[in-house]
Amino acid sequence: MPGAGPTVAIVRRVRVYVEPAGSFAVDHTGSLHDFADVPIAEGMPQLTLTQETHNPLHARQDVRDYQEEVIGKKSWTLQFTTAFAPTGVAAGDGVTATAGSIQTMLKAVMGGEFKGTGSTVATGGWSTAGGGSLANAAGFAAGGIAGWADTNGVVHFRPVKSRTGATGGSITLKVRFPGTPASGDVIYSGSTYYWTQDPDTSLQFVVEGYEQQDRWVLLGGQGTVTPQLALDGTIQTLQWQFSGVDWLEGDEAAGAASIHGTALGSATYSNYNPITGQSGQCLVQTNGTIALTGADVPISAIAFQPGMTYQAIPSPSGVQGVLRHRLTRASGTPPVSGSFTTYFTGYTNWDARDTKADKLVFYVAGRSAGGVAIVDAPTVQFTNVQPVDSNNIQSETVEFKGRLDGDTSGTGDMAKSPQRYHFG
Amino acid sequence: MAYFTWSAALTAIREVIESAHGSLRTIPAGRFTDDLVEGLSEDELNRRGVRTDIPIRVRFTASRKNPASPPINGSTIIRDHDLEVVVSRTITPEQQADADAYATLQALAMEDREALEQALCTPPNLATTVAGTATGICGDALIYRGSDTRVTGTAPPSKAQRFETIHRFTMTAVSRPAT
Numbered sequence: 046m047p048g049a050g051p052t053v054a055i056v057r058r059v060r061v062y063v064e065p066a067g068s069f070a071v072d073h074t075g076s077l078h079d080f081a082d083v084p085i086a087e088g089m090p091q092l093t094l095t096q097e098t099h100n101p102l103h104a105r106q107d108v109r110d111y112q113e114e115v116i117g118k119k120s121w122t123l124q125f126t127t128a129f130a131p132t133g134v135a136a137g138d139g140v141t142a143t144a145g146s147i148q149t150m151l152k153a154v155m156g157g158e159f160k161g162t163g164s165t166v167a168t169g170g171w172s173t174a175g176g177g178s179l180a181n182a183a184g185f186a187a188g189g190i191a192g193w194a195d196t197n198g199v200v201h202f203r204p205v206k207s208r209t210g211a212t213g214g215s216i217t218l219k220v221r222f223p224g225t226p227a228s229g230d231v232i233y234s235g236s237t238y239y240w241t242q243d244p245d246t247s248l249q250f251v252v253e254g255y256e257q258q259d260r261w262v263l264l265g266g267q268g269t270v271t272p273q274l275a276l277d278g279t280i281q282t283l284q285w286q287f288s289g290v291d292w293l294e295g296d297e298a299a300g301a302a303s304i305h306g307t308a309l310g311s312a313t314y315s316n317y318n319p320i321t322g323q324s325g326q327c328l329v330q331t332n333g334t335i336a337l338t339g340a341d342v343p344i345s346a347i348a349f350q351p352g353m354t355y356q357a358i359p360s361p362s363g364v365q366g367v368l369r370h371r372l373t374r375a376s377g378t379p380p381v382s383g384s385f386t387t388y389f390t391g392y393t394n395w396d397a398r399d400t401k402a403d404k405l406v407f408y409v410a411g412r413s414a415g416g417v418a419i420v421d422a423p424t425v426q427f428t429n430v431q432p433v434d435s436n437n438i439q440s441e442t443v444e445f446k447g448r449l450d451g452d453t454s455g456t457g458d459m460a461k462s463p464q465r466y467h468f469g
Numbered sequence: 470m471a472y473f474t475w476s477a478a479l480t481a482i483r484e485v486i487e488s489a490h491g492s493l494r495t496i497p498a499g500r501f502t503d504d505l506v507e508g509l510s511e512d513e514l515n516r517r518g519v520r521t522d523i524p525i526r527v528r529f530t531a532s533r534k535n536p537a538s539p540p541i542n543g544s545t546i547i548r549d550h551d552l553e554v555v556v557s558r559t560i561t562p563e564q565q566a567d568a569d570a571y572a573t574l575q576a577l578a579m580e581d582r583e584a585l586e587q588a589l590c591t592p593p594n595l596a597t598t599v600a601g602t603a604t605g606i607c608g609d610a611l612i613y614r615g616s617d618t619r620v621t622g623t624a625p626p627s628k629a630q631r632f633e634t635i636h637r638f639t640m641t642a643v644s645r646p647a648t
Contacts, residue, residue: 282537
C-alpha cells in the first residue's frame with residue numbers, strides 16, 4: 046500500500062502560508078489552497094516537535110517511585126535549505142516582478158517587499174551610464190535595482206540610489222553601468238526584500254512525509270535566513286531556521302481531510318528558477334562614488350551573516366504562552382556582517398578600514414534577466430583586513446559590519462534597510 | 470516540459486564549439502569539428518588530426534543529484550551531468566622528432582583548452598541554440614572542472630601518434646516533471 050511504513054525519508058513536501066498580523070498561530074489548513082510549496086533541498090527538513098512535560102513537584106513515599114509528569118507547552122523548530130533561486134521572470138518593459146515561495150518567506154521574515162516594473166530608456170537616451178530618464182520610472186524605487194543588457198546580452202544589475210517622477214521620470218544608480226543605455230533600451234526592474242522595524246506576520250507550515258500519517262502543521266513561526274554563496278559553480282543556497290509556538294498532528298488540523306491519511310501529493314513550485322553560482326559580479330564601492338572603475342571586485346569568497354533575530358513575546362493570553370514574535374537585535378551585534386576575499390592589490394582596503402569609509406557591498410549571482418539573485422549590504426564599515434593565502438593566491442579577506450543605508454535617497458524602510466535581497 | 474531539453478543543450482554546446490555560437494568569448498568557426506567519431510582506424514584518426522579544423526567529440530560521462538535538488542515528488546529536479554570534450558591533434562613525425570615542433574603542438578593544445586573553457590563557461594553563451602531554442606542549462610553556461618592530456622596511437626617509425634586533450638565540464642540541468 047502506498048504510503049504505508051516503512052517509507053523513505055527523502056520524499057517529502059513542505060508548504061508555507063503567511064499568517065496575517067492579528068492571526069498569529071491560527072490554523073489555516075482549512076484553506077490549503079492558500080499554502081505554497083517550498084522547494085526544500087532533498088534530505089530536508091529537520092523538524093523538532095517539542096511537547097514539554099514537567100515534574101508536578103509533590104513528594105513520593107516510595108524511593109522507587111516517580112511522579113507522573115504534567116503536560117506543558119508545545120514548540121517546534123524547522124530547518125531546511127532552499128536554492129538561492131531567482132524567479133525566472135524578467136521584469137522587463139511593463140512587466141512586474143513576481144514572487145515564489147522563497148520570496149514569500151523572505152517577505153515574512155524581513156517585513157518588506159517591493160515588486161518593481163521594468164521600463165525603457167526615454168527618447169534621447171542617457172547622457173551618462175549612471176542614470177537618466179525612463180519612459181516610466183514608477184516601477185523603480187530607491188533601494189531597489191535596475192538592470193541593463195550590454196551588446197553581448199550580459200545583464201548588469203545596479204542598486205538604485207534615487208528615483209524621481211513616474212512617466213518620463215528618472216533614476217540614479219549607485220554604480221554606473223559598463224556602458225551608456227541608448228534610447229529604447231530595456232531597463233529591468235526586480236523585486237526587493239528589506240527589513241522593516243516590526244514585521245508583524247508569521248509563518249505556518251504543513252510538513253508531510255510519504256507515510257500517510259507523517260503529517261504535521263506548524264503554527265506561529267518566525268526565523269532567520271542566511272545565504273551560503275559558493276562561487277565554484279554549485280547552486281548557492283539559503284539556510285532557513287524557524288521556530289514556532291504550536292503544532293498539530295495532521296488529524297487535529299482544520300484541513301485534516303486533505304492532509305491526514307491521504308497519499309502524498311506532488312509539490313508544484315512556482316516562479317522558481319535555480320541557477321549555479323559561478324558567474325555574477327561583486328561590487329564594492331565607497332558610498333557616494335558612482336564610478337564602476339575599481340568597484341568590480343574579483344572575489345574568491347563572500348559571506349553575509351544576518352544579525353537580526355526574533356524574540357518570542359510572552360503572554361498568558363497568547364498561544365502556548367506567546368503573544369507574537371518581535372524582531373530584535375542583540376546589543377553590539379550589527380544587523381548584517383560578512384566578509385569577502387579578493388586577491389591582494391595594495392593597501393586600499395586597509396586604508397578604507399583606517400578612514401572608516403562607508404562602503405557598498407553588492408553581490409550579484411547570475412547574468413541574465415530573470416536569472417539573478419542579489420545580496421546587498423548598502424553601507425558597511427571594514428572592520429578587519431588580513432592577508433590570506435587563498436588556494437595559493439596571495440589574497441586579502443575583508444570583514445565588514447553593516448548599518449542603515451546612508452547612501453540612498455529617501456527615509457522609508459526600503460531606502461534605509463541595512464541589508465536587502467533582490468531578484469532581477 | 471516533462472524532461473530536460475537534452476537536444477537543445479547538446480546542440481548549443483556543439484554550436485558554441487563548432488560554429489562560433491554565443492555572444493562573448495566565442496570560438497572562431499572552423500577551429501573545431503565534431504568529427505572524432507567512434508569506429509575509425511588509427512590511420513583515419515591521424516589524418517583527421519592534422520586538419521585545421523581539429524576533430525573533437527562531446528561525451529556525457531556521469532550524472533548525479535545536485536545537493537540543492539528538491540524532493541522527487543516536486544515539480545523541479547536538479548541534476549549535475551559531467552561531460553568531456555576530447556580534442557585530438559596528430560603528432561606528426563616532425564613533431565615526434567623535433568622538440569620545438571612538439572612544443573608548438575602542446576601550446577596549440579593548451580590554447581584549445583582555454584578556448585573551450587572561455588566559450589562554454591561564459592553566460593549567456595549556452596542560453597539558447599542558434600535557432601533560439603532555450604537550453605534550460607542552469608546559469609546558461611558549463612562549469613569547468615579540469616583537463617588531462619595523453620599521447621595515443623601506435624609508436625613510430627611508421628605511424629603518427631595523437632596528442633589528445635580531455636576537458637571536463639559539469640552541466641547543471643533543471644527538469645520540470647509533471648505533477
